Structure formats: structure tokens, C-alpha cells
Amino acid sequence: MISPRSFSEAVSRLVCGVFGAFSPRDYVAEEVYLGLSALQHRGQESAGVAWIDSDRRINVIKGMGLVYEALSQSVLAETPARSVIGHVRYSTAGGSMLQNAQPICANYAKGPVAVAHNGNLTNFDALRNTLENRGAIFQSTSDTEAILQLMAHQPRRSPFEALMRALAEVEGAYCLVVLMEEGLVAARDPWGFRPLSIGRRGDNYYVASESCAFSLLGASFVRDVEPGEVILIGSGGLKSYRLPVESGKKWLCSFEYVYFARPDSIIEGRSVYEARQEMGRRLAQSESVDGVDFVASFPDSGTTAALGFAAESGIPFEAAVVRNRYVGRTFIQPTQKVRELGVRIKLSPSPSLFKDRSAVLVDDSIVRGTTAGLVVSMIRECRARALHLRISSPPVRFPCFYGIDTPSSGDLAAAKYSLNDIAKTVGADSLRYLSASAMTDAIGLPPDSLCTACFDGNYLDGDSSSSPRGCCGKIFD
Template structure:
């Protein structure tokens, strides 16, 4: 599982670019391939984008040239479109008949290919390969008169996930898809309105969380006035917030979908301890996403919590592994056990998910080599059996071990003494909602809207 994107926007602030830089810094976990910021001074949009982390893309000199009072920013991890093309870096900035606009998009439009083919037949020329660029063309080609009407017309044609920020020369607009797949929060900073994928971005800049942008809502800020609209035709769309945000993607210090990620993850661990108890000496997490559910498991089971695995936080996204011996070392580059804690102990290991199973097996072998007497694996989510088409870069179904193996078979493959997954019912209960308010397709295959065959075939070719 890999992160996708983070968006940040701010209206009416003389330091708009700098605050956007800080917001993107807080959202770095949502995308590490590229970053960009666009600003407007009311007459002209300027922007800077490049490959790399926020701290390497933006220096003092580049931020100084981004002058304006409204800004949008984007961190990218590619779920759609080539990752090595500079034309796919966001925000996408265009000039057209009525001025300029910049858009920053988190999510995945499942009917983008169909829409793109139609637009190209009508004469549209695309620079990049992302589904986000389709949104730009739909806005520009709309026959509606006013910009908001054009945007609404475009959004009504989209199927899939989008938490979207759109900036014109004078407006800032936030929109969330009718199903509400991805989070989008609204806040306030000394009279400035801010938007972000997660509230951790507000905490860094000292902004106050106001509320979430609701599914199907479009929030428009112009001349200091805030207006709210509903996307046409979304009245019957079923709310489908991505429950995996709580499992892995969001930062634990964020609030998303109205809930504290930290508290939900801890409750995952507590329920997991009740569903799959075991006699053991220590509870240890696979850092970092396993830490909070491991605390919950420890508190509920009264088994002591220890950091038996230490993570190296300075490992980049790529690690050259020329042969099998080097590949086996790969897990040790990121994680290292503490033998003094583990020797002759019965260990409960908490992780957020098992994808292919190879990493879990290497971790368990490593723990046994460090002296663990028993290793019991507990997973703070249900078995992941189905790919996601709404903004998460998941493996295809044949690469997901739970899609073709029983829990007993997975346990044997990863070489654990026992294996237990959090139940789907337990997960929904911990998230404080009902099953009808979350997308759980990666666990049960019940997609909230139909996915075109072109998308599923494309995914299988990856």
C-alpha cells in the first residue's frame, strides 16, 4: 500500500506561499514524489513545482518569488499517470479565455479514461497523463457562462474520488466528491480560511479546525465571503469514506471524518485484543503505523508494551538490492530488533496490514533470530483482498495474499505461531460509524460505485 496525495490551500494571507509550504511539510506522508505551490496576487497566478520532498523542492529563494494572498499546494504520489513526467506535477496551472486557474487533486477519477477519450475526440490536447488534467479540460470546455457553473458542470460528470482545491485569479474553491472517499478539512488562521487533507497541517501553522468539507459540497471563497453549494445529481450517492485512512494513511495526530485518528487506531488494538487474545510476555509494534494499535492491544490485554523493533527513519524510497542476499537485508535496513528485550519471550507483533506476506515473514524470522520464543502476529485491519480504485496505489488482486489464501495458510506462510485479523465489524465499531458510511471495498469487494472494465484491466497490467 502506498500513499497518494495531500492538498493544502489558504485564502487572504500575505504569507500564503510560506504557510502552504508548512502545510505541505505536515502532509509529506501523503506523497513523496513531487511537490508544488501556486499563488495569486489577484491578477496573475505564479507557481513552482518539482520532483522531490517539500524541503528539497522549496528553498527561501523560490518561496520569495511566490507572492500573493491566495495559494494552493500539492504533494504527489502517483496513483494515476506516469510518475516521471514533470507535466504530471501539481498544482496544474492553465491560462484560458477568462483568466487563469490552478487545481490540486487528491483521489482517483474512475471514468477519467472515458472522459479523456471524448475530450480528445473534440480537440482537447493533454500535456500530461493524470486524471486530474481531465477536470481542467471539463471546466474549460463547459458551455456554462460563469466559472462556478462551469466547475459544477465538470464535477457532475466525474465518478470517483476527489478532494479538490481550485484557485482562480481571485477565488479559492474546495470540493469533495459526493461519496466523500478522501478527507478534506476547513480551518481558520487569523482571519484567513485554510483547507487541508488532514488537520495535522492546521496544527503546524496554528490554525483552528472549523469542520470537514462535506461529501458533495463545494465551498467558494471570494471577496472574503464564504458560500456553500451542492454538486448537482449527488443526492443519492452513498457516503463512502475510506476506512483505510484510519488504518494507515492519515497521521495519528490528525482528525479526519470528524474522528481522532489516534483514538480510532488505539480502539482497533483494544478490539483486536478482545477478538484474538493470546498468552504472551510482550506486545511490540511494527513501526510506525503499528504503534498506536499496539498500545491499545497492550492496555486491553495487560501485556507489557515495548518497542522491540526500531525503525530507521532515514531510509529513502529506493534501496538497491542486486541479489537475493541483499533483498533479504532490505527489511533490516528499515527495522532492527532489540535482542535483549526479545530473548526467550513470547511476542505479540502488531502491524496494520499484510499485503503480499513477504515482509511479515522476514520480520518474524528476524524476531526469532533475535531470540523470541514465540511470535504471534496480530493485524489491526481485516484481510486485504481487493484492489482500490479510488486513490490508493494497491497491488492487483493476484498479489494480495489474502485474496487466495486462508488465514491458516497465511499464518503458515509468514511462519507465525498464530495470526489474527481485526474483524470488519470491529473496525467499523472503532471508527465510530456504521458500515454504510465507509468504503470497505479493499476488504469485502463491495465497491460503492461501478468501476469501468478499462480501469480494472489497466490495473491488472501494472
């Protein structure tokens, strides 16, 4: 039987948002502020922007909190910068500090450089040992700094050449935006773990973790940065280069479609909204649901899949769990008592809809079960007749080594306990998950181009012995 305590720890799903803008004539710092705001779902812990001024100096503004708390829109609107990068981050509890906020800047031998990173370098420990043995002094525990340190060991090369050399030595998941005098650089690892998109409005170019950041700026989505591609955007337009390492296969994070990405984003040509809705449809196809009055969701993460479930099953959808949109991260704290209070303040079931009725409740995933257990108990207080929990992804049984701070297998509910035990602990009358094949079918990309390691333990060769490390994160369970 599951110990309730094992379900009540915090867990972070680490993602970050990166954004870059280049214009031959316009000041773009405010646009980066707006772009980061559109990527706020990928990180709420800190935000930062960097640019190079006319005196060849790096300027950086970073702060803790949401974009509007960390940065001043009015100051950025007045900032004379035509090439700017930015970052939003969410750290684990221990790593939540301003010194870990990005972009990270350095005065490289051949000019200033600033870098913002989404992902996790799986060979960071080995790189750090090698670099420290060569005399490098690390200022932070961030794996992003390893990229700058590797560049510093190429002092005779231009910053762009040094970056290409550095990226040949790193392994794992990364999407980078890098600022240097040669222009704005964006790079995606050869496996393409995390999404990275290119947008354009006239002569202005934008690079963002997700395409949803472009519409706010009136920019159009052009294409994804390809896995293993490095683009350099400068006064000569956009130039594309290939990293000098080949992966042999794509390995896009399937969890981007399940949870991380915003539903209005397009990744690898696939609408996140459509993929998520299809997951809900396929979940409904896997069973016949009788005697259920309505379908509800854990807002917002389960809502799109719940709509798909409702459409497929013919059971009406009700917005029966309400999300308080005005609660900030104040309530997401690393103590159990405050965390539970945070869930209660953020999510609230409607007693009149649940009383004496039977519902299917859809969420995107269960990691430790904290939110599921609390929400189900709140619904029980509304005297629901029956509650059937449906999860629009397979059970999460393995940790992630690619930038998502899932707990070790020993703390993952589905790794330790049977489906029935999980259902009992969270208080649901029944619990079902989407199958792995149904999830990849719903995503619609070739299954061998998707990372599904946290569901099936199928890591890239050798990565199962790596230590999970996150650059940034997002509380999700």
C-alpha cells in the same frame, strides 16, 4: 502454498495531500510549504505549489522528492501571494516523474486556473475518449487533467461555473483545491471518499487533506468539507455551494483510519488515534493471549493499535522494533534487492528484547506481505521464542478503484491464500486479523457510510469493472 516471490513485489498505497491557503492581507506561500510538510505522510514522491500573480499569470514550482527537497522555504517566504495551493504526491514506479507532479495549471479562456487533486476518477477513460473525440489533447496521463479539459469546454462561463459543470460529469473519488481569480476553491466528491478539512486563523482560511496540518500554523480546525460541497474562499469570506449531483450516501475510506491518516487528525469528528487504538483493543478482545511476554508493533503504522492491544490485554508494550527516521525515499526503490535492504535499514528489531521471549507483533494490514515477512525473519534472527502476528484490520482481498494503488486480487495475499499459509510464509507462529464489524465499530461511524471495498468487495455500483488508477501514492508494504 504461497510462492515467496508472490510476496516480494512492491505495492503502493496511493494517497495524496492537498493544501490551500487564502488571506486577505498576508503572504501565505510559506504557510502552504509548512502545511504540505505536515501532510508529507500522504506522499513523498513530489511536491508543488501554485499561485496567481498580480499580472494574472499562474506561477508554479514543482520538484521531485520530499517537500524540503522539492521546494525552497526561503523562496516561498518571499513570494507575494495571498492565495496559494499545494500538493504532495507519491506515484507508482512507472509514474514517478516531474510531469505528473501537481498542481496542474492551465490558462483558461476566462482566466488562469491551477488544480491539485487527491483521489481517482473512475470514469476517466470514458471522459478522456469523449474529450479526445471533441478535439482535446491531453498533456499527461493524469485523471486530474480531465477536470481542466472539461472546464475548457465551457469557455463562456466563469472559471468557478465551469468547474461546477465539470464536476457534474466526473465520478469517483476526489478532493480538490483549485486556484482561480475568484478565489481559493475546495471540493469533495459527493461520496466523501477522502477527507478534506477547513481551518482558520483570524481572517485566513486553510484547506487541507487532514486537520493535522493546521496546528503547525496556529490555525484551528473549523469543520470537514461536506461530501458534495464546494467552497469558495475569497475577499467576501467563505461561501458554500452544492454540487449538482447527489450520491445518496457517504462512502468514506475506512483505510484512512486504519493507515493513511496521521493519528493526530480528526476525520468526520472521529479522532484517528482513538479509532486506531480501539482497533487494537478489539483485536485483543477477540482472543485470550497466554504466555506472551510483550506486545510490539511495526512502527509507525502499527504502533497506535499495538498500544490499544497492550492496554486491553494487560500485556506490556515494548518499542522492540526501532524505526530509523533518517532514511529517505532513496531506499524505497522498485527493485526487490534494494527494497529488502530498505526494509532492513528502516526497521530494526532489538535482539535483547526478543531473545528467548514470546511477542505479539501488531501491524495495520498485510497486502502482499513483503514487510511482514522481512521483519519477522529479522526477529527470528534475534532468536525469539514465539511470534504472533496480529493485524488491526480485516484481510485485504480486493483492489481499490478510488485512488489507492493496491494490486489486483491475484497478487493480494489474503485473496489467494489461507490464513495458515500466509502465517507460514511470513514465518509467524500464528496470524489473526480484526473482523470487519470490529473495525467499523472501532471507527465509530455508521457502517453504511464507510467504504470497506478492499476488505469485502462491496464497491459502489458498477465500479468493480473499473481499472485501478492512482494519482499519487505511498509505498507501504
